[in-house]
Amino acid sequence: MSAQVLTLEGERQTLSDETVEEIRAIFRGAVLTADDVGYDEARIIQNAMLDRRPGLIVRCTGTADVVDAVKMATERNLLVAVRGGGHSIAGSCTADDALMIDLSVMRGVWVDPERRRVRVAGGATWGDVDRETQLHGLAVPGGVVSTTGVAGLTLGGGIGWLHRKYGLACDALRAADVVTVRGDIVRCSASEHEDLFWALRGGGGNFGVVVSFEFEAYPLGPVVWNGMVVYPIDAAAEVLPRWRDWTSTVPDEVTSRAMFWTLPAVPPFPPSVHNRDVFMMAALYAGDPDEGRRACRELGEFGRPLADMSQALSYRTAQSALDPLFPKGELQSYWKSVYLDRLDEETTGFVVRVGQDRPSPKTLVHAPLMGGAMSRVGATETAFGDRGARYILSLDGNWLDPADNDVNIRWVRDAYHEAVTLRAASGTYLNFGGDADLDDDDRVRAWGRNVERLRQVKRSYDPENRLRLNPNIPPAEN
Ligand SMILES: Cc1cc2nc3c(=O)[nH]c(=O)nc-3n(C[C@H](O)[C@H](O)[C@H](O)COP(=O)(O)OP(=O)(O)OC[C@H]3O[C@@H](n4cnc5c(N)ncnc54)[C@H](O)[C@@H]3O)c2cc1C
CATH class of the missing domain: 3.30.43.10 (Uridine Diphospho-n-acetylenolpyruvylglucosamine Reductase, domain 2)
Structure with a gap:
């Protein structure tokens, strides 16, 4: 014992x-x-x-x-x-x-529907939040897999299906209760411990243990339009530029991502695409489902799709549709990501090449569309940093056999090192990152001009860097 x-x-x-x-x-x-x-x-x-x-x-x-x-x-x-x-x-x-x-058993969620405020305990998942908020026709912008924790996702920023309409998860944060390394309980918001509140919105778990988050929630659902169209992987060079052109026309209600994947042999995918390497596009319309159907119609017109699974469905179903593909503790994973300012010819060619070259069927190469509400928050308004990128390229290496670790990690690293040399590349999103040890260049890529201020806040709340197992920000020296 x-x-x-x-x-x-x-x-x-x-x-x-x-x-x-x-x-x-x-x-x-x-x-x-x-x-x-x-x-x-x-x-x-x-x-x-x-x-x-x-x-x-x-x-x-x-x-x-x-x-x-x-x-x-x-x-x-x-x-x-x-x-x-x-x-x-x-x-x-x-x-x-x-x-x-x-904190993983601290999963309480309390909704105040009148004020559209949601209080979330520090170990809750997005599935917990969606379940309670959807009772009232509300949603907090979160991620795309319901088992992901609210804490880490929010503290690192938080992109999902609503960031173009309502901003990042951290943008919806209105207050937090934090236990500092001294054991004090500190409430922070726009008017209390403002420096801590600023740092929590993108600076990760560096500053204390968050026991409760208070979010603003927004009207959504219960039914939304979910676009999902599957093309042969060989069509990617033709379809990706058409998707890119379409993304420059869509309203903020539309959030979309392009993905290279090998589709698993499980619902909702039809048997015709089981175990096939594909290039697919998904979208969620944060508004009236009929308007969503019209706004996402073109997704099926970029070539000859293998399957079009677009449909109106409950927001909670959309939010948990990917869960079975990420079983807890079964996939070996190593991810890296790069912000892309544009999908120009050089970048498009690169994305198609790495997407078609994935070493494992479980590996996902995907490019979420950014912009909209999240991009209208200034780079220094929250710790998150610059929001000007149009897309993220995420290289999500996943595989089953530990004997394949080296080859898969090397593939992600090689692709990442090439990606950062693209003319369109600008920073990195650490929530989609597989390395715990950051150097100064990594910090600048993640937080840009905010690194120095983050180091000052770290010194105020954790001068001895006791909370160091995270994408770490060392305290400022003086
Ligand atoms: C399957 C999958 C899907 C994902 N989808 C998305 C997505 O759609 N959008 C997106 O932005 N990201 C996504 N991510 C990335 C995710 O946001 C990060 O991995 C995030 O760190 C997860 O948070 P967590 O609380 O689950 O993780 P944990 O591993 O528990 O924590 C992550 C970090 O936060 C710290 N931390 C955790 N809880 C607290 C707390 N209460 N107070 C202070 N610090 C704390 C931890 O110390 C650690 O440094 C996904 C990851 C996976 C594996």
């Missing part, structure tokens, strides 16, 4: 049986050592490649547990990993021999 946990300096600290029992008596939630039933289930994260074994896991059930866990870490000088939904592809929510402060 004893546990060994690393200190910030990398030394092993032994917590004896008695100490673990004393710690257990403090918490409402479970305190799990490697010997405990439930430990293996609690340590599994989305990315199967990162099969890590924390020294101790504290499954917090409320703010008091988080305060005590953070205080324990600071008093004992322990290495801390903070876990929300566990979807970080770089695995920054876990580490061998660290203390994992696990």
Whole structure:
């Protein structure tokens, strides 16, 4: 029952049986050592490649547990990993021999339909939020897979199906309750701890543990138009430029993405496209479904589609349609992404080449359309940084067999290194990133001019860089 946990300096600290029992008596939630039933289930994260074994896991059930866990870490000088939904592809929510402060059972969501405000506990998923908000015909801009955590996605920005109509997830944030590394509870908003509020909107989990998010919600659904048209992968060179031209004409209600994929043999895909390499386009219309049908009609006219699965469906169904393709703890994953200012000839040729060259059928190369409401927020208004890019190219390497790790990681890295040399390339989106260790160039690519201000905020709230297992921002020196 004893546990060994690393200190910030990398030394092993032994917590004896008695100490673990004393710690257990403090918490409402479970305190799990490697010997405990439930430990293996609690340590599994989305990315199967990162099969890590924390020294101790504290499954917090409320703010008091988080305060005590953070205080324990600071008093004992322990290495801390903070876990929300566990979807970080770089695995920054876990580490061998660290203390994992696990919020994944804190999943409450409270909706105030009159004020269109939603309070979300720090370990909730987007599925939790959609379920409660859709009861009232409301939605908060989130991601495209319902099992992804609200915390990491929002703190890193958050693109999905609504960012063109309503902005990024972090743009909908109106306030947050944060436990600082000293164990204080700080509420931040546009008028309280403004510097912290600014940094949380894009700066990741660097500044404290967020126990509760307060979002503005927007009218949506329950039925939306979901465009989904599948073309042969060989048609991509012809279809991609037509999709690009179409994206420059669509209203903010339309969010769309182009994807290279091998379609799995599961619904909703018809048997005619099962296991086929395809180039496909998906879209969601954030408004009246009939208007959506008209706005997305052209998706099926860019060539000769293999299948057109466009339909009106419930927003919650659209939001969870991709879930079965990302089973927790089964895929080995390594992702990288590049913002693209345009899809010019050079870029289009590159995207088609890498899309057709994927080394694994599970690997997804996709290009979400940006712009709209998210692009009307200034680069320094939130920590997120510049929003001028028109697209993101995301290289989502996924595969099943650990024996294939090297070849797949190398493929993503090679494609990424080539992508950053494109004339249209401009920064990187760290939520679609597979490396935990950032250098100064990576930080500039992610946060641009905001890096220095982020370092100042980090110094105010975490001067010793106790929260370092994240896309890390080192504190300013003085
Ligand atoms: C299948 C899949 C689909 C995805 N889809 C999208 C998408 O549509 N749009 C998009 O923008 N991104 C998407 N992502 C990326 C996702 O936004 C990031 O991986 C994000 O970090 C996940 O957040 P999480 O809470 O689930 O992850 P975690 O791994 O739990 O946490 C991620 C980071 O946030 C920190 N953190 C977690 N909880 C807290 C908290 N309460 N307080 C402070 N820090 C915290 C962690 O320490 C870690 O550094 C997707 C990822 C996957 C695997």
